[in-house]
Amino acid sequence: MSSWGNSIKISVFGESHGKGIGVVIDGLPAGKRLDMDRIYIQMSRRAPGRDKTATPRLEKDIPEIISGVLNDTTTGAPLCALILNTNTRSGDYGNILSRPRPGHADYTGFVRYGGFNDISGGGHFSGRLTAPIVFAGAVCRQILEDRGVDIAAHISSVGTIKDEGFDPVSIPAELMKRLSTETFSLIDHSKEEKMRALIEECRLSLDSIGGTVECAVTGLPAGLGSPMFDGAENIISSIVFGIPAVKGIEFGAGFRSAEMRGSENNDEFFYDGGNVRTRTNNHGGILGGITSGMPLIFRAAIKPTPSIARIQKTVDLTEGTDSELEIKGRHDPCIVPRAVPVIEAAAAIAVTELFGSGGYGS
Numbered sequence: 001m002s003s004w005g006n007s008i009k010i011s012v013f014g015e016s017h018g019k020g021i022g023v024v025i026d027g028l029p030a031g032k033r034l035d036m037d038r039i040y041i042q043m044s045r046r047a048p049g050r051d052k053t054a055t056p057r058l059e060k061d062i063p064e065i066i067s068g069v070l071n072d073t074t075t076g077a078p079l080c081a082l083i084l085n086t087n088t089r090s091g092d093y094g095n096i097l098s099r100p101r102p103g104h105a106d107y108t109g110f111v112r113y114g115g116f117n118d119i120s121g122g123g124h125f126s127g128r129l130t131a132p133i134v135f136a137g138a139v140c141r142q143i144l145e146d147r148g149v150d151i152a153a154h155i156s157s158v159g160t161i162k163d164e165g166f167d168p169v170s171i172p173a174e175l176m177k178r179l180s181t182e183t184f185s186l187i188d189h190s191k192e193e194k195m196r197a198l199i200e201e202c203r204l205s206l207d208s209i210g211g212t213v214e215c216a217v218t219g220l221p222a223g224l225g226s227p228m229f230d231g232a233e234n235i236i237s238s239i240v241f242g243i244p245a246v247k248g249i250e251f252g253a254g255f256r257s258a259e260m261r262g263s264e265n266n267d268e269f270f271y272d273g274g275n276v277r278t279r280t281n282n283h284g285g286i287l288g289g290i291t292s293g294m295p296l297i298f299r300a301a302i303k304p305t306p307s308i309a310r311i312q313k314t315v316d317l318t319e320g321t322d323s324e325l326e327i328k329g330r331h332d333p334c335i336v337p338r339a340v341p342v343i344e345a346a347a348a349i350a351v352t353e354l355f356g357s358g359g360y361g362s
Contacts, residue, residue, distance in 0.1 A: 231289020
């Protein structure tokens with residue numbers, strides 16, 4: 001399934017080395033004027049070939065809107081955007097037709113689709129398919145801003161090198177704005193040199209490194225979401241796990257809460273000028289699947305890029321024997337910096353869905 005959502009629905013199509021990739025967005029309101037320059041900023045943050053931490057494959061990633069927008073204003077019809085692939089080298093993947101790459105979906109895709117799936121650049125499993133998600137998220141972000149909602153994320157860690165975290169109770173608007181436009185988003189830029197050095201060390205040793213991304217959503221009212229199976233965590237998690245390389249997600253204190261006592265983990269309520277708030281925010285802005293009005297904060301774990309240039313052990317599916325594989329092509333030594341705008345985009349789409357599902361109170 002490459003479609004997601006109910007009140008707002010996205011359908012992602014294309015393959016990494018096909019003619020193009022894109023997205024259809026259904027459920028957008030009519031009459032919303034889109035700032036295309038701001039959409040291009042988000043696309044460029046994710047696009048490859050712009051930083052040494054990323055693959056040298058250079059793609060402009062300029063979306064061509066096919067339908068749903070007239071004079072930069074939404075018409076209410078399904079919005080379809082197409083992004084052409086202009087720098088493909090499918091020949092780099094000839095040696096993996098029968099020898100699946102460790103850490104990739106080559107083997108599982110081969111089994112699931114009987115060997116008919118396009119494996120060039122990962123095909124429909126590729127991180128390239130996050131470009132349409134960023135476009136959809138950039139559109140949703142502008143709709144949310146009309147409601148006073150802001151979204152930003154940063155590189156929380158690369159390997160064991162950690163950035164400063166968001167203040168879970170109060171996040172300055174100027175920090176949110178800065179992070180949401182940077183290509184190497186950090187709260188504490190003094191950590192950038194060490195992170196880049198580690199990424200370069202991995203690249204030179206024909207390896208890769210993973211990390212985490214922390215995302216915050218501010219300006220949300222209390223009352224969005226539902227208990228049990230349609231909660232805010234459920235909706236956000238379901239789209240975040242659609243991003244290739246995401247292996248985990250936690251909200252608020254997350255797994256640290258398992259080490260706490262109730263007296264430590266509970267966030268006490270108080271009135272702040274007539275508004276109910278909490279003094280701490282271990283719940284990450286969500287209680288019982290419903291937003292509390294505090295900043296919504298979550299972190300996503302990003303695995304190391306599985307395409308590394310070292311010779312690795314695999315199998316030959318044609319011969320039925322063990323084998324070796326040397327991966328060619330152009331790949332990110334660390335996907336984390338480019339994952340930041342993708343996580344932001346997923347959050348924007350999910351929160352737009354939460355507003356559309358109704359049921360919010362204060």
